[in-house]
Amino acid sequence: MTTLTSALRTTPVTAPPARFRDLIASEWIKMRSLRSTPWTIALTLLFVIGSTVVATQADKAAPSGPDDLFRPHDAYPPAGYWTLILVAGTVGALTVVSEYNSGLIRTTTVAVPARGSVVLAKAAVIAALWTAVGTAASTGSFLVSQAILAGRLAGVPITHPGVFRALVASALLAPVCALVGLGLGVLLRHAAATMVTSVFTLVMLPPMFSEGSRWSADIKHALVSAAWNRLIQTWEPEPGSLGYTATVPGSWIVYTLWPLIAIALAVLVVRRRDV
Amino acid sequence: MIEVSELTKCYGSKRAVDHLSFTVRPGQVTGFLGPNGAGKSTTLRMILGLDAPTTGAATVSGVPFHRHPRGLRHVGALLEAGQVHGGRSAAAHLSALARSNGIPRRRVDEVLQEVGLTEVADRRIGGFSLGMKQRLGIATALLGDPPVLMFDEPINGMDPEGVRWVRRLFRRLAAEGRTVFLSSHLMSEMENTADQLVVIGRGRLIAAESVRDFAARGTRSSVMVGTPRAAELAAVLTAAGASVEPEGSAGAEKLAVTGIPADRIGALAFENGIRLNELTTRTASLEVAFMELTADSTEYQAGQPR
Numbered sequence: 001m002t003t004l005t006s007a008l009r010t011t012p013v014t015a016p017p018a019r020f021r022d023l024i025a026s027e028w029i030k031m032r033s034l035r036s037t038p039w040t041i042a043l044t045l046l047f048v049i050g051s052t053v054v055a056t057q058a059d060k061a062a063p064s065g066p067d068d069l070f071r072p073h074d075a076y077p078p079a080g081y082w083t084l085i086l087v088a089g090t091v092g093a094l095t096v097v098s099e100y101n102s103g104l105i106r107t108t109t110v111a112v113p114a115r116g117s118v119v120l121a122k123a124a125v126i127a128a129l130w131t132a133v134g135t136a137a138s139t140g141s142f143l144v145s146q147a148i149l150a151g152r153l154a155g156v157p158i159t160h161p162g163v164f165r166a167l168v169a170s171a172l173l174a175p176v177c178a179l180v181g182l183g184l185g186v187l188l189r190h191a192a193a194t195m196v197t198s199v200f201t202l203v204m205l206p207p208m209f210s211e212g213s214r215w216s217a218d219i220k221h222a223l224v225s226a227a228w229n230r231l232i233q234t235w236e237p238e239p240g241s242l243g244y245t246a247t248v249p250g251s252w253i254v255y256t257l258w259p260l261i262a263i264a265l266a267v268l269v270v271r272r273r274d275v
Numbered sequence: 276m277i278e279v280s281e282l283t284k285c286y287g288s289k290r291a292v293d294h295l296s297f298t299v300r301p302g303q304v305t306g307f308l309g310p311n312g313a314g315k316s317t318t319l320r321m322i323l324g325l326d327a328p329t330t331g332a333a334t335v336s337g338v339p340f341h342r343h344p345r346g347l348r349h350v351g352a353l354l355e356a357g358q359v360h361g362g363r364s365a366a367a368h369l370s371a372l373a374r375s376n377g378i379p380r381r382r383v384d385e386v387l388q389e390v391g392l393t394e395v396a397d398r399r400i401g402g403f404s405l406g407m408k409q410r411l412g413i414a415t416a417l418l419g420d421p422p423v424l425m426f427d428e429p430i431n432g433m434d435p436e437g438v439r440w441v442r443r444l445f446r447r448l449a450a451e452g453r454t455v456f457l458s459s460h461l462m463s464e465m466e467n468t469a470d471q472l473v474v475i476g477r478g479r480l481i482a483a484e485s486v487r488d489f490a491a492r493g494t495r496s497s498v499m500v501g502t503p504r505a506a507e508l509a510a511v512l513t514a515a516g517a518s519v520e521p522e523g524s525a526g527a528e529k530l531a532v533t534g535i536p537a538d539r540i541g542a543l544a545f546e547n548g549i550r551l552n553e554l555t556t557r558t559a560s561l562e563v564a565f566m567e568l569t570a571d572s573t574e575y576q577a578g579q580p581r
Binding site for chain 2: 016017018019022023025026027029030033034035036098099102103104106107108109110111112113114117274275
């Protein structure tokens with residue numbers, strides 16, 4: 001009895017100041033302690049870089065572009081990077097949807113009544129983790145495709161116009177989608193609804209709109225995967241092209257606004273709603 | 276100290292909690308009782324700032340709980356035991372919570388020891404029994420060494436040893452001067468644990484008083500008397516000021532006597548030469564008092580259309 005009582009009393013009751021970095025550390029512990037996290041990341045990287053190998057090899061069989069300009073594009077095939085979009089969006093959403101599903105969110109909220117800070121801490125951890133994964137994926141893709149192309153004396157240096165931009169845009173695709181997924185997860189809370197909505201907005205929506213008419217092109221260009229498509233193009237659109245093409249600065253703005261708006265809405269809503 | 280005043284929560288047109296006011300004081304174990312659906316969990320959630328009240332207010336140590344940027348040092352709460360991520364280990368779950376509140380890591384080992392989960396600390400919570408999850412929930416509540424503790428149905432799923440342990444723990448936490456607030460729909464859980472009771476039914480306050488006062492409110496104690504000469508004895512007892520209800524079947528008549536104690540009934544029978552087969556005092560249990568008081572306010576009653 002005495003020992004038990006002392007066990008309860010050893011911690012001083014004086015509370016240290018509430019620090020945001022403690023919340024980040026806490027969310028990092030949660031992320032790290034799930035077995036699925038390293039597996040998901042490893043498999044995703046394998047698939048993304050693997051798809052680059054396949055795409056670059058295929059390019060050898062049928063020479064595509066009029067010149068070298070199209071070659072860096074091989075590094076970022078849609079099959080691989082749309083998968084990255086799906087996985088990042090889903091994992092981002094799950095970090096919060098799983099808390100709502102299990103009820104853990106209540107325990108979390110009692111521990112940290114400042115709900116907005118919890119969402120921001122989750123966003124910080126997700127952004128950091130998926131920027132790392134995205135950078136590994138896009139650098140890996142670039143190096144692997146260059147290694148294959150160099151074998152055919154068709155390599156393109158990183159200093160080539162647009163090549164570095166493509167690498168950065170592909171690296172940031174993962175955190176952008178993960179943050180959008182997190183925001184949707186907070187807003188919708190329901191697993192299936194969140195998955196369907198994030199897949200729909202991130203992947204299914206852009207092909208619905210064409211670049212043939214102004215309004216349709218405007219909607220398309222405001223979507224994340226279309227912005228990524230523009231940013232990895234190392235060639236400039238032909239002046240005589242019939243379609244409307246997104247601008248590079250506009251595409252960067254789309255990249256910034258989607259996660260910003262998603263997280264801002266999430267923080268606003270989470271403060272007002274019953275847990 | 277927990278203070279609830281005029282707390283009301285409406286879901287659409289339904290009032291889950293209806294102008295509820297009560298105070299939970301430190302240094303005592305206070306039971307929070309009500310039938311299923313009485314609004315206990317909703318009330319606890321409002322005290323913890325998880326749900327916003329429609330009207331009214333709740334404070335913990337004088338402050339609305341949601342104003343604290345970090346909560347674990349102010350209130351420890353066990354909500355539902357299932358509210359954990361099954362894929363994490365108990366140690367990781369507690370470490371993440373401790374870290375968010377700037378609580379040192381060694382505290383995690385202390386509370387795991389305290390609730391007896393040290394050996395399974397690194398096992399995934401998904402494989403835990405309900406009783407183990409309850410213990411983990413209690414560990415979570417103890418993490419910040421808080422002055423106020425709230426437990427929602429803490430005894431659910433615990434084995435008898437666990438129940439004894441948890442009762443001793445609650446008594447000890449109260450003896451240390453903490454506010455201990457336990458919800459339950461079973462009166463029997465409170466009989467040996469709580470000092471004070473807050474009883475609600477359909478969201479309204481039914482009683483807020485000591486366990487002893489509450490028991491006394493229910494059926495007054497009655498005496499069962501078995502005798503072959505029931506009619507005669509009934510007349511004698513009625514004349515002595517008792518109220519008598521005949522019970523039992525023909526040939527084995529019994530009388531339920533209220534208003535005079537058993538020894539007085541024995542003496543009256545002896546004086547009148549009436550033989551007794553049985554003389555048993557039935558004390559009102561808390562359970563009976565609870566059933567009587569909440570009978571009108573039970574939300575879901577089996578087999579009785581309202």
